[in-house]
Structure formats: C-alpha cells, structure tokens
Amino acid sequence: MIGRNSLFGPLDPAPDAGYADAPPRKGFFTDTSVCIGCKACEVACKEWNDVPENLFQMLGTSYDNSHSLNANQWRHVAFIERPGRAPAPDQPAVPTTPPVDIGMPTVGAPPSDVPDEAKPDFQWLMSSDVCKHCTHAACLDVCPTGSLFRSEFGTVVVQDDICNGCGYCVAACPYGVIDRRKGPDGDPRVGIAQKCTLCYDRLTDNQRPACAQACPTESIQFGDVEELRERASARVATLHEQGVMDARLYGNDPEDGVGGTGAFFLLLDEPEVYGLPPDPVVTTKDLPRMYQRAAMAAAAMLAGAAVSFVRRKP
Amino acid sequence: MTEVSHQHGGSPSRQRGQRGGGDRVMVPEADFTSYYGRAIVKPAPWEKDIAFYLFTGGVAAGSSLLAAGADLTGRPGLRRVARLGSLGSLGLSVGFLVHDLGRPSRFLNMLRVAKLTSPMSVGTWILSLHGPFAALASGAEIVSMLPASWQRGPLRLVAVLGRPAGLVGALTATPVAAYTAVLLADTATPAWHTAHEELPFVFCGSAAAASGGLGLLGAPVAQTGPARAFAVGGAVVELAAERRMERSMGISAETLHHDTAGRWMRASTLLTAAGALGALVGRRSRLLSAVSGAALMAGSLSTRMGVYEAGLASAEDPKYTVVPQRERVDRGVPVRHRQ
Numbered sequence: 001m002i003g004r005n006s007l008f009g010p011l012d013p014a015p016d017a018g019y020a021d022a023p024p025r026k027g028f029f030t031d032t033s034v035c036i037g038c039k040a041c042e043v044a045c046k047e048w049n050d051v052p053e054n055l056f057q058m059l060g061t062s063y064d065n066s067h068s069l070n071a072n073q074w075r076h077v078a079f080i081e082r083p084g085r086a087p088a089p090d091q092p093a094v095p096t097t098p099p100v101d102i103g104m105p106t107v108g109a110p111p112s113d114v115p116d117e118a119k120p121d122f123q124w125l126m127s128s129d130v131c132k133h134c135t136h137a138a139c140l141d142v143c144p145t146g147s148l149f150r151s152e153f154g155t156v157v158v159q160d161d162i163c164n165g166c167g168y169c170v171a172a173c174p175y176g177v178i179d180r181r182k183g184p185d186g187d188p189r190v191g192i193a194q195k196c197t198l199c200y201d202r203l204t205d206n207q208r209p210a211c212a213q214a215c216p217t218e219s220i221q222f223g224d225v226e227e228l229r230e231r232a233s234a235r236v237a238t239l240h241e242q243g244v245m246d247a248r249l250y251g252n253d254p255e256d257g258v259g260g261t262g263a264f265f266l267l268l269d270e271p272e273v274y275g276l277p278p279d280p281v282v283t284t285k286d287l288p289r290m291y292q293r294a295a296m297a298a299a300a301m302l303a304g305a306a307v308s309f310v311r312r313k314p
Numbered sequence: 315m316t317e318v319s320h321q322h323g324g325s326p327s328r329q330r331g332q333r334g335g336g337d338r339v340m341v342p343e344a345d346f347t348s349y350y351g352r353a354i355v356k357p358a359p360w361e362k363d364i365a366f367y368l369f370t371g372g373v374a375a376g377s378s379l380l381a382a383g384a385d386l387t388g389r390p391g392l393r394r395v396a397r398l399g400s401l402g403s404l405g406l407s408v409g410f411l412v413h414d415l416g417r418p419s420r421f422l423n424m425l426r427v428a429k430l431t432s433p434m435s436v437g438t439w440i441l442s443l444h445g446p447f448a449a450l451a452s453g454a455e456i457v458s459m460l461p462a463s464w465q466r467g468p469l470r471l472v473a474v475l476g477r478p479a480g481l482v483g484a485l486t487a488t489p490v491a492a493y494t495a496v497l498l499a500d501t502a503t504p505a506w507h508t509a510h511e512e513l514p515f516v517f518c519g520s521a522a523a524a525s526g527g528l529g530l531l532g533a534p535v536a537q538t539g540p541a542r543a544f545a546v547g548g549a550v551v552e553l554a555a556e557r558r559m560e561r562s563m564g565i566s567a568e569t570l571h572h573d574t575a576g577r578w579m580r581a582s583t584l585l586t587a588a589g590a591l592g593a594l595v596g597r598r599s600r601l602l603s604a605v606s607g608a609a610l611m612a613g614s615l616s617t618r619m620g621v622y623e624a625g626l627a628s629a630e631d632p633k634y635t636v637v638p639q640r641e642r643v644d645r646g647v648p649v650r651h652r653q
C-alpha cells in the first residue's frame with residue numbers, strides 16, 4: 001500500500017499496511033524517572049520469548065553487563081553514573097554523634113545515618129531500552145523477503161521461517177536494535193534477524209507484554225499509543241512542576257524523523273547519554289531521491305556506452 | 315574499554331576504543347556524548363563478499379554494454395572479451411551473493427516478493443532479469459568458438475539468439491551497476507546514507523572504468539577504441555563524483571581517509587587516474603593498453619572496497635551518528651515532517 005505519508009510523516013501504520021479493522025495501535029511508554037534498574041524486564045523477556053544467553057562478561061560499565069540491544073537481548077537496561085547535584089561545601093563528612101545500633105530487627109533499608117548534604121555527589125540514570133516499533137520502520141521497508149511485517153497492532157515483527165538472514169535490516173535500523181543471531185550453537189534461529197515482537201503472541205491473547213507485566217515500578221507502561229502519549233505528556237508536566245527540568249520525552253512526536261515510535265521514553269538527559277540517537281531519521285525517507293539519482297546515473301552510463309561507439313570505425 | 319570476546323547475540327565483536335575509535339587524531343575530536351563509547355547503529359553484518367559483488371556486478375553490467383556495441387559495430391575481438399567477461403563476472407556475482415547468504419535457496423527466497431521499498435528486492439529482480447539474457451549472449455559466444463560441425467540443433471539456436479539476447483542484456487545492464495549504490499545508501503550507515511546523491515555516479519563510473527579496462531586487457535588494440543573511451547570517461551566520472559560526494563557527506567567523509575578505507579581510497583585514486591592516463595597515451599601499444607586496463611580494474615575494485623569499509627567504520631563509531639544529529643537539534647532544525 002502506498003499512501004501519501006507512507007515513507008515519512010504522521011501515519012497510523014496498521015491501516016496503512018492494509019488492515020481493514022485494526023485494533024488501536026499498541027506500544028510502550030518507558031518512564032525512566034521511576035526505573036530502579038532491577039532488570040526484571042530483561043529476565044521476563046528472555047523467559048517468555050525463549051531468548052538465549054547473550055554474553056557472560058563483566059563489562060565494567062556500572063551495572064550494565066548486557067551491553068546493548070541485539071538479537072539475544074530484546075530489553076536492555078542502561079546504567080549511567082553521573083554527578084547528581086552541586087557538592088555541598090563546609091559540611092562534615094559524618095555526623096558528630098552517630099546513632100547507637102541496638103540490634104532491633106527492621107523492615108526495608110535502615111535509615112541513613114549520613115545527612116543529605118554529606119552524601120556523595122552522584123546520581124544513577126537507568127533506562128530500559130527496547131525496539132521502538134517505528135511508524136516508519138526502516139528494517140521492515142528494506143526487508144527483501146517480506147519476513148518483517150507490520151502486525152495489526154501497528155508493531156513490527158520478524159517471521160523466523162521466512163527470514164533468509166541477508167542482514168539488510170541490521171544496517172537499516174537507525175537505533176541499532178535488530179541483529180542477526182550469532183549463537184549459541186544449535187539454536188534454530190542462528191543467522192536469523194531477531195528483535196522485540198512487543199510479545200505479539202501475548203497481545204493476540206489480550207495479555208500485556210512480559211516486560212511490562214514484570215516491571216515492579218510501572219516504569220514500563222503498555223497500552224494504546226494514543227493514550228500513552230497523553231499519559232507521557234502529563235507525567236513530564238508533573239516532573240517539570242516538581243523541578244525536574246531535565247525530564248523530556250523521546251519518540252513521542254508523530255512529526256519526527258521516523259513518524260514517532262510505538263515505544264517511546266521519558267528521559268532525564270540527552271538521548272545520546274543513553275545510547276539513543278538524538279534525531280533519528282528513517283533512511284527510506286530519501287529513497288525516492290536515491291532511485292532518481294540512480295536512474296540518472298544509469299541513463300548516463302548507457303549514453304556513455306553509446307557515445308563510445310559512435311563514429312569509430314572498427 | 316572492555317573487549318567482549320564471548321557473546322552470542324550482540325554486536326560488540328568489532329568494538330574498538332572509547333569515543334572516536336582511537337584513530338590517529340588529525341583534527342581535534344568533535345565533542346559529543348555517547349553511552350560508554352558504544353556504537354548506536356549496527357554495521358552491516360556482511361562479509362567482504364558484498365564488496366567483491368559491488369565490483370563484479372559493475373564489470374558484468376559494463377561488459378554486456380560493450381559486448382552489444384561490439385556485436386553491432388563488427389568488433390569480434392572486443393565482443394568476445396566483453397561477453398566472456400560478462401558471463402564470468404555474473405557467475406562470480408551470484409557466487410558471492412549466495413556465499414554471503416549461506417545457500418542458493420536463500421537467494422531464491424527473495425523472489426517470493428517484489429518490494430520497491432527494498433533496494434535488495436529491486437536488485438534481485440534486476441539481476442534476475444539481466445542475468446539470463448546476458449548469459450545467453452555469452453553462450454552464443456562460446457558456441458561460436460566451437461568447431462563449425464558442432465554448431466547445429468540447439469547450439470545453432472543459441473548462436474542465433476546471441477545478438478537479440480545481448481541487446482536486451484545491454485538495456486538491462488545499467489540498473490545492475492546503479493542499484494548497488496542505492497543498496498548501500500538506503501541504510502542508517504552514516505558514510506553510505508550521506509553519500510546517496512553521488513554514490514550512483516561513483517559506482518556507474520567505476521563500472522564503466524572496470525569493464526572498459528577489461529576490454530583493454532583482452533581485446534586486440536585495433537578494436538579497443540570504444541572500450542578505451544568508455545573506460546576513460548568512466549574513470550573521469552568516478553573521480554569527479556567521488557570528490558563531490560565527499561563534500562556532501564559531512565563529517566562521515568573522514569572515514570574515507572582513515573585506516574583500511576583510507577588505504578583503499580588512496581589506491582583507487584592512484585590506480586584509476588594512472589589507468590586512465592595510460593589508456594589515453596597507450597592507444598597503439600598492446601602492453602600499455604593491457605597494463606592500463608588492469609590498473610583501471612584494480613582501481614574500481616579499490617573504490618568498492620574503500621566505500622564498503624568506510625561505511626562499516628562509520629557505523630562502528632558513534633561519532634558519525636551522534637554529531638550530525640546533535641548539530642541539527644542544537645541549531646533548532648531537527649528533521650520534522652512540517653518544518
């Protein structure tokens with residue numbers, strides 16, 4: 001189906017893909033301001049979708065040892081350590097009269113014996129990243145086999161048995177999400193492009209995706225994209241009222257370079273701090289121009305060949 | 315930066331240093347933020363097969379043009395070289411593609427759909443259209459090399475069909491040379507996408523230079539006039555378009571000058587310019603023509619390798635993704651549907 005905004009601009013993707021009675025578009029709103037970095041989303045995703053091991057290595061990058069979104073990592077929690085606020089000078093490092101511990105049992109974390117002013121100048125940013133399920137999904141557009149398809153929920157899903165492992169989608173994704181599975185040996189999907197399906201199987205059964213179901217703080221919210229966008233705007237307004245001026249939405253704008261994303265985020269710093277591109281654009285936005293230039297070059301080559309033979313006696 | 319050696323799903327296997335990739339610093343590093351220096355976009359997970367295919371596809375396309383021209387203008391020596399070159403490079407092209415995919419059925423799997431938004435799908439159809447006709451013309455050439463007593467029955471039919479098949483092959487040839495530029499440009503790979511205006515001209519010029527070079531290498535000097543003109547013209551277009559391309563690429567043009575890609579691109583300029591010059595001055599010398607032809611072919615291969623490697627390098631370093639996008643945002647002109 002080729003519509004007016006099929007390559008760029010605001011669009012409801014499922015009807016554009018040809019669904020007559022599509023349900024409302026589904027997506028995630030990941031509110032990183034309440035993420036506690038528990039990685040329950042990573043675990044739930046792997047359990048439900050049977051995603052094999054990624055790597056066993058301490059990366060030395062805060063609590064992030066799962067590295068990135070890739071074929072074997074469909075949710076990835078980023079950890080950023082940064083200065084939290086201006087250091088408080090002239091404050092004693094410890095209070096002069098520490099309280100005496102008499103060994104009474106308590107519930108939860110014990111009260112801190114360090115005054116706020118003396119706490120280290122430190123803040124964690126944590127964010128659970130996922131496939132964005134773009135309105136204009138480059139991976140889907142460039143797939144030469146039709147393995148990647150638009151679901152009735154407006155999400156982007158790989159059909160394992162059709163993918164031929166060409167890897168074109170990997171290079172096309174402006175977020176670096178989708179990847180070919182490299183292992184472990186014996187896995188039936190080695191060599192096949194893999195990424196988040198927004199739990200397509202659960203959606204068809206009116207279930208929430210596994211990550212959203214497992215998230216203990218509702219940092220990952222699942223629902224109709226339109227409703228989630230309103231919820232996100234309200235949340236960012238609340239945070240601004242509370243003085244958290246760094247709060248901003250990422251991917252919620254249907255006018256942006258990918259037509260808005262089905263999975264969008266509330267961030268507390270610039271996108272690139274979290275490993276997200278600051279102004280992603282779907283590559284197929286320029287595809288008509290590319291074909292035009294290629295046609296011109298091809299015509300010039302044909303003309304050049306003809307001219308090479310003209311008026312030359314053998 | 316931690317080297318990640320054992321991992322199954324991820325892309326960090328080619329990870330390099332933090333921020334800026336640890337290249338020799340010629341200019342002050344652009345100031346940008348990244349997540350532990352990790353790449354944002356993923357490099358195309360292709361083997362060098364694809365870079366070789368860019369070259370052999372170009373040789374195949376240009377050769378079938380020269381073959382048809384030589385056939386029509388009565389240059390049997392040039393026709394023979396061009397037709398055999400077309401067949402050989404087509405065979406190699408399909409070989410590289412199938413090797414990259416793993417097995418032949420995966421190539422056929424792409425013929426289950428025709429998708430205009432996928433340059434790979436479009437290219438598969440272009441190749442499937444061009445290939446049989448070009449191969450039939452080459453088959454006719456092989457038949458003509460057999461003893462006259464064998465040229466009977468079906469072989470006679472092949473020989474008769476050589477010219478019409480060659481003409482169809484020639485008309486479908488240039489898309490084979492041009493589409494590979496769109497194939498690379500239609501990705502999030504910074505050095506490929508930013509080159510989308512000029513890359514088709516670089517690749518078509520390179521294809522003309524390489525196929526003309528093959529003609530110079532193999533055909534008798536008296537018949538090489540058109541191949542010489544085609545090669546020199548292609549070399550000039552390639553060199554000019556490449557320079558212009560670097561200006562439109564912005565910061566990612568750097569990747570064409572660094573490391574492996576930089577070495578290929580320097581070799582490409584040197585070999586293409588020297589080959590074109592040699593082709594011009596050596597029009598009476600069999601030896602100089604052949605050497606120039608070989609240099610032009612090597613130059614074309616170097617161009618393809620250089621562009622290919624530059625793309626991978628630009629994807630592996632977050633700088634080339636973040637810096638141009640951050641600049642757009644900071645200037646207040648992010649890409650929006652309604653400006």
